[in-house]
Each structure stands twice: as C-alpha cells, then as structure tokens.
Amino acid sequence: AQKVTQAQTEISVVEKEDVTLDCVYETRDTTYYLFWYKQPPSGELVFLIRRNSFDEQNEISGRYSWNFQKSTSSFNFTITASQVVDSAVYFCALRRGSGNTPLVFGKGTRLSVIA
C-alpha cells in the first residue's frame, strides 16, 4: 500500500521567513513518482513539481526548492523568503510508476504567511 504523511497540519510564518513543509512517503515500489500541489483559497489544485524515484537531485525553482531523500523516504519542500501570496494548503502526493494507479495524497499542510 502507498501512503503519504504530512505531519504538519498548520504552519504560520512572518513574511520573508523561510519555511519547510515536510513529506514522508511509504511504498514498496522501486519506481514511483512524487508530486507537490498547491491549493490556494480559490480551491483549484495547482501542480508545482514532479520527481521520479531515480532522480534524487534536488531542484530549485525561484524561491521554491525540493529535497528528495530516498534513505529517509522524504520529499520536503522549502519556500525561501515567504510572501503572503504563498498562503495556501500544500499537498504532497505519490503515484506508482507502473500500471494505472491513482495519485495518493497526504492530508496537506496549511501555510499562513503573515505580513
């Protein structure tokens, strides 16, 4: 079975602070994909990043960065110099690499950035 755990239910930071959102996953597959989605107050899930299980290279995109560590089954997301517009619920998700299987989501972390 596959499972995604986002232990932080809510995080509140002051604007310009850095913040890391944790994601721990469980799977028996050797090939799998990890995703992060953002859900702003409007409700629509917005894709942020996809990472496959064979690529542990960290990725940076502007103020966003992702740290994938297979040894600890973690795929953490860091926002540098947070802004009020970053306020949203962030979901980590996992999908098997083979077969037609659904995306499995964590429960999400609600991030509030205060001006």
Added chain:
Amino acid sequence: GAGVSQTPSNKVTEKGKYVELRCDPISGHTALYWYRQSLGQGPEFLIYFQGTGAADDSGLPNDRFFAVRPEGSVSTLKIQRTERGDSAVYLCASSLIPAGANVLTFGAGSRLTVL
C-alpha cells in the same frame, strides 16, 4: 477547453435527493479522475476513466455513487439518495495518459452540501 471545467461550482441539496456533478476535461486528455475532498483532508480517489471505460472504481464508497463517461470526454458523477456525510468538494482531474509520470490537472471542484 483550456482547463478542466466543473459544474456546478456549488450545489446544496436535501438528504435523500439525487445529484449529478459534471466534469469537462482538457481536450485530448484520455484519462479522467474523480476525487473527493472533505474539510481539512487531502483529496481521496474515487474513480478513474481511460477513454469511456472505468479503469478503476475502487474508491467509490458505496453503490450510491456512480460515474459515466459515455463519449470519452465529459464525465458525470452521480450520487443517489444523498446523505449528510456526502458533503464535500468533488474534484475532477484529467491527464494526457494515465501513466505514473503524467501530471494531473485539476478543476476548481464542485462543492456539495447535503442538508
């Protein structure tokens, strides 16, 4: 269309009534997914279609829930004899193909409230 379109955006109904929720995926996307998101939770998989057929309906909670995609494009999620516990946001997503690497693009959701 340019994105995934869901109608209605909001639906209020009484316990015991029948409800239909519609999803219009991105043109050309063969895979279509339905998820349900309860308050404070991550999206939970209900069913997915590859073309016209339901490839995996393992997430449907009971036989009151049914979905169709007769022409391989628009899909309708049907809920019979609604219960208060059915209140949630129903999210639809589509992807080019159902393979693990493919990114799901989500609609804004249909918020169902059962009184």
